[in-house]
Amino acid sequence: MIVNGILVDDTYAEAFAMKATRIIITADSLTWAKHAANAAFGFATSVIACGCEAGIEQELAPEATPDGRPGVAGLLFAVSTKELAKQLERRVGQCILTCPSTAVFAGCQGEESLPLGKNLRYFGDGWQVSKLVAGRRYWRIPVMDGEFLAEESTGLMRSVGGGNFLVLARSRGQALAACAAAAAAIARVPGAIAPFPGGVVRSGSKVGSKYKALPASTNDAYCPTLRGVARTALSPEVEAVLEIVIDAVTDADMRVAMRAGMDAVLAVGAAGGIVRLSAGNYGGKLGQFHYPLREILA
Amino acid sequence: MSATILTLRAGSAGRIDMSGVLPETTAGRSPAQIAAMTVRLDGQAVPLGELFEVGPDVGEALLIRAEAARLDCLGRDMTGGTLRVQGPAGHYAGQGMRGGELVITGDAGDFAASGMRGGLLRVHGNAGDWLGAALIGERTGMAGGVVAVAGDVGARLGDRMRRGLVLVRGRAGNACGARMLAGTLVVAGGCGDLAGFALRRGSLILGRAPDRLPATFNDAGVADLTWLGLLQRHAQGILPDVVPGSGRMRRHMGDLAFGGKGEVLVPE
Numbered sequence: 001m002i003v004n005g006i007l008v009d010d011t012y013a014e015a016f017a018m019k020a021t022r023i024i025i026t027a028d029s030l031t032w033a034k035h036a037a038n039a040a041f042g043f044a045t046s047v048i049a050c051g052c053e054a055g056i057e058q059e060l061a062p063e064a065t066p067d068g069r070p071g072v073a074g075l076l077f078a079v080s081t082k083e084l085a086k087q088l089e090r091r092v093g094q095c096i097l098t099c100p101s102t103a104v105f106a107g108c109q110g111e112e113s114l115p116l117g118k119n120l121r122y123f124g125d126g127w128q129v130s131k132l133v134a135g136r137r138y139w140r141i142p143v144m145d146g147e148f149l150a151e152e153s154t155g156l157m158r159s160v161g162g163g164n165f166l167v168l169a170r171s172r173g174q175a176l177a178a179c180a181a182a183a184a185a186i187a188r189v190p191g192a193i194a195p196f197p198g199g200v201v202r203s204g205s206k207v208g209s210k211y212k213a214l215p216a217s218t219n220d221a222y223c224p225t226l227r228g229v230a231r232t233a234l235s236p237e238v239e240a241v242l243e244i245v246i247d248a249v250t251d252a253d254m255r256v257a258m259r260a261g262m263d264a265v266l267a268v269g270a271a272g273g274i275v276r277l278s279a280g281n282y283g284g285k286l287g288q289f290h291y292p293l294r295e296i297l298a
Numbered sequence: 299m300s301a302t303i304l305t306l307r308a309g310s311a312g313r314i315d316m317s318g319v320l321p322e323t324t325a326g327r328s329p330a331q332i333a334a335m336t337v338r339l340d341g342q343a344v345p346l347g348e349l350f351e352v353g354p355d356v357g358e359a360l361l362i363r364a365e366a367a368r369l370d371c372l373g374r375d376m377t378g379g380t381l382r383v384q385g386p387a388g389h390y391a392g393q394g395m396r397g398g399e400l401v402i403t404g405d406a407g408d409f410a411a412s413g414m415r416g417g418l419l420r421v422h423g424n425a426g427d428w429l430g431a432a433l434i435g436e437r438t439g440m441a442g443g444v445v446a447v448a449g450d451v452g453a454r455l456g457d458r459m460r461r462g463l464v465l466v467r468g469r470a471g472n473a474c475g476a477r478m479l480a481g482t483l484v485v486a487g488g489c490g491d492l493a494g495f496a497l498r499r500g501s502l503i504l505g506r507a508p509d510r511l512p513a514t515f516n517d518a519g520v521a522d523l524t525w526l527g528l529l530q531r532h533a534q535g536i537l538p539d540v541v542p543g544s545g546r547m548r549r550h551m552g553d554l555a556f557g558g559k560g561e562v563l564v565p566e
Contacts, residue, residue, distance in 0.1 A: 067527035103524045131482070131525055132461060134532045140525055149524040
């Protein structure tokens with residue numbers, strides 16, 4: 001399959017079931033809501049060492065937030081409910097509670113819930129106040145700029161993490177420009193995030209390593225500087241490979257996000273230096289979700 | 299929605315206890331079956347059909363037409379559906395209510411919403427004393443649900459209230475929020491003396507500052523309270539423009555003789 005001069009490999013991305021939640025952060029201004037979100041969702045690129053993967057899903061106008069202030073919706077993904085709860089509490093406690101003027105609310109409901117302000121309320125040292133509004137419980141925690149308002153809990157969602165595609169280009173600059181366009185397109189898709197810096201990854205990995213302690217190591221088949229010494233997946237004109245990794249609330253969201261990202265790359269075309277689109281998988285044995293590139297683009 | 303219509307017959311006298319006459323008990327019954335239901339007239343059991351014209355239509359909702367405030371316990375222990383009272387209600391309207399919507403187009407008597415646990419009670423006119431309060435001898439008053447009063451309310455609004463939300467567009471009488479345990483009262487028109495007396499927790503939000511508060515309240519200054527934005531949005535769909543549009547309020551904390559964790563909020 002060749003689109004706009006770009007070869008789309010007959011392969012698939014392999015993704016995994018994850019646990020996720022959505023939270024809404026509001027503040028006196030969008031700037032401060034984003035300060036809180038960027039802190040809370042920072043260092044959340046990969047579950048391998050960050051505990052969770054997280055990012056801003058979308059900016060919200062005051063009409064779309066519970067308290068009528070500007071805000072952002074963010075998604076957090078983890079491999080287990082326990083880990084997600086731990087990461088959520090730490091990140092809300094250290095990054096949102098601490099940020100001036102913010103409040104935090106559940107962005108989803110589910111049969112299962114995760115503590116949001118439920119335990120953080122004890123920071124109020126006995127002065128915290130509970131409020132039930134429209135059947136949902138909130139905690140008012142006194143802080144030095146007034147009160148931090150936190151909904152007691154948020155919902156737990158069963159979701160998909162690790163959808164991906166690889167962009168192979170004639171130069172790093174051209175790969176980066178195409179991937180930036182892809183990340184921007186994915187950012188407009190509700191229910192999906194690209195958790196890596198700027199939405200782009202350069203350090204794709206393979207399973208295993210020559211070092212026994214490492215579960216994963218550099219994807220040498222896609223490293224252009226190892227051509228000639230390692231088995232390569234790159235043709236001679238490819239100088240750089242970048243990857244887009246996507247986490248999504250549902251399988252459908254993942255397909256929409258992958259399609260949006262790949263369309264953005266394909267629009268750049270061979271004229272923009274893009275040679276191939278491919279995807280990362282583990283032979284189909286590890287992940288429950290498969291996303292064939294050609295099927296998604298059809 | 300189709301409704302069963304009960305119209306109070308002219309010429310009868312005495313107070314009528316309407317306990318048990320609810321949308322959930324009349325739905326699915328024929329007019330004859332509904333007329334055979336029992337109510338109490340001055341304590342004596344009588345068939346409902348002797349006091350009310352039933353129908354001719356029947357439906358899921360219930361509409362009760364009354365010219366005088368003689369019907370007590372309207373919507374008592376109601377769990378769902380819609381009960382509309384065209385005219386004034388007597389005492390104890392919505393007592394022990396757990397769900398559904400009770401609408402009173404006229405005034406409500408005393409002790410409306412006492413022991414209420416859920417649902418929505420709307421009063422288009424005024425409400426009497428002890429709205430949402432504990433009955434004499436009861437430990438707690440209203441413990442959930444929402445009450446919206448378009449007019450004024452009497453004294454002891456929310457006395458010993460445990461949970462829930464009361465919205466009042468008009469004024470409240472004396473001892474508004476007295477002995478409240480928790481919950482939220484919003485009174486747009488202000489209130490009389492002794493507001494929040496013996497308040498333990500809970501919020502009393504006044505559209506107008508009272509002339510004086512009990513001496514056991516301390517001024518905690520002015521603050522921008524985010525949760526008021528939340529409350530305002532919720533209340534806007536029930537009784538618009540009662541919760542102040544701005545979250546900037548002066549906070550008085552008290553009653554310090556009873557723990558001091560309650561608050562009276564007044565506009566700055």
